[in-house]
Amino acid sequence: MSKFSVDKMGENLLRKFAGHTSRRSLLSKLGMTLVAAPVFPLLPVSRAEAAKPDRSPEAKTAFARNAQTKDDTKCSYWRYCAIDGSLCSCCGGAVNACPAGSEPSPVSWVGTCINPDDGKAYLIAYRDCCGKPSCGQCGCDNTDRETQLYVPMQNNNVIWCFGTSSMEYHCSTAVLVGAAE
Amino acid sequence: MRVPPRLFSGSLLRMALLASVVSMAGGAVSAVAQEAAKVLEAEEATTLKIEPPQAQWGYIRGGFGSGGTRIFDGVTGKMKGLVETSKSSDMAIDPAGKFYYVSESIWTKGDRGTRQDMVSVYDTTDMKLLAEITMPGRLIIGGRKQNFIISDDGKTGFVYNFDPASSVNVIDLVKRKFVTDIDLPGCASLMPNPGVGFSALCSDGSIATVAVNGSKSSVTRSASFFAASVDPIFDNYTYDQSKAEAVMVSYTGLVYQVKVSATPTVSAPWSLQVAAGLRPGDTKPLDVNWFPGGTQPMALNRKTGLLYVLMHIGEFWSQKQAGTEVWEIDVAAKKVLGRHPLEKPAVNIEVTQSAEPLLFLSEDEGGNARVIDAKTWESKHEIKRAGGGIINTFFPR
DSSP, rough: OOOHHOOOOOOHHHHHHHOEEEEEEEEHHHHHHHHHOOTTTTTTEEEEEESSOOGGGGOOOHHHOOOOOSOTTTBBBGGGTOEEEEBBTTTBBTTTTTOOOEEEEESSSEEEOOTTTOEEEEEEEEEEEEESOOOOOSSOOOOOTTTOSSGGOOOOOSSTTTTOOOEEEEEOOOEEEEOOO | EEEHHHHHHHHHHHHHHHHHHHHHHHHHHHHHHHHHHHHHHHOOOOOOOSOOOOOEEEEEEOTOOOOOOEEETTOHHHHOEEOOTTOOEEEOOOSSSSSEEEEEEEEEEETEEEEEEEEEEETTTTTOEEEEEEEEOOOOOOOOSEEEEEESSSSEEEEEESSSSSSEEEEEEEOOOOOOOOEEEEEEEEETTTTEEEEEETTTTTEEEEETTTEEEEEEEOOOSOOOOTSSBOOOEEEEEETEEEEEEEETOOOEEEEOSSOEEEOOOHHHHHTTTTTOOOTTOOOOOOOOOBBBBBEEOOTTOOOEEEEEOOOOTTTSSEEEEEEETTTTTTTEEEEEEEEEEEEEEEEEEOOOOOOEEESSSSTHHHHHHEEOOEEEETTOOOOEEEEOOOOOO
């Protein structure tokens, strides 16, 4: 697995976004947002890269101390440290795939979660699946490093169904983007 | 042939009796009909009106994915009516009490088709739709008080937009027209700025102030005063129109007072926990303490200057956890006057600005609400299926 690169992530996200929408003005506005507000969404990554992280139990959040890697239909699954919504893995989808008939959002909010098996931090993209009514199964609301709307890519209340044909929220996936350290 | 007298007489008797019964029955039916006509009159279906916004009312939104804002009278606990707020919309009340404004997004084919964003204007007494002010977009989220705000004079609306770049729609509420869309990268959570325009919290820890003059605008930023990703300030802060002051609380429990002007000033933050005689909240794991939490974790009484905050025991990053206590805080004195345990944990709190202040709380489960007397702390009403969402009260001017 390659080391996480902010630039690459931004490029990939924008490429995918451009491929899914004709709203070009949005791209320029998003680009401007990223340029003008460099503090997001890079902060958790920047902090993670700034120093060798302490992975002792004393340094872990309550979620990280209790996280597991076996069952991705449980809220305690390690990738779900900042997820809010129905787990797609309980809705006919998977941890990284939307259920049939729903559409993944090309953009997402992000979390930095620790895998308890290797003790490493990974960047997780929480991609909403859109276009169907709310799945309603396995509702989770985890809040590690979750902030408010002025840091939107770290806020888990926003319905991230931008650039999709419908903005109806169905469920949330947790796609592993890369190592954050 | 002679008819046997008995038969004749019997037949006559039967006929007479029958006639008599029919006559009596007819009379009885007539009497019943008359009585019925007197009591059960035919009705016309009508529609009632409702009083304009009252200080003792609480406006309780439905939870995520549900529409409607139920209005409850905090004194009686009775439902008064419902504002037609669609799913994930935002509601604001005209300061003069004449209109309910709903910032909303609807589609031509239910959940698909052409998206339409608008501010819908409702009369507050007959609750009829008066106008739809079309605008280019808005953030679909719900549960935020600061995404749709109205200037203190009631003439201008500001709608936060995120698509996914940040901007703010300016709405002329007098002409009922969209004016302009102002780019505001990295900022959200709006507050009115009287005579200037509006201000907002930003990801670099500053306050952006946007001077609005018709379709023209200019943006200035304060110095950074909080760490937006380390100890964020809750979006659902309070704004006091009478003092043009915002009171905000961070995840660790720091209180910030922002004097709103062309160049806003921020007081030195102080700790809720220290004000209660405890150690300050910390971001470190395993440091169990009392923390503020919920969706709408705080409310401010403008007259008394008392702040009410939902608090729970936990570790840092538990910012959405329901409160098990309400802390009553004298903001001017920076002192916690009382800690009031709740019967059931709550996620949203608001206080009426009436002479006898009442607290409205949305409880964590069941969509139930509770009304508490803010002076005696007596539970006045438990309202089942009230909605469970965020709460507005009206601030008479």
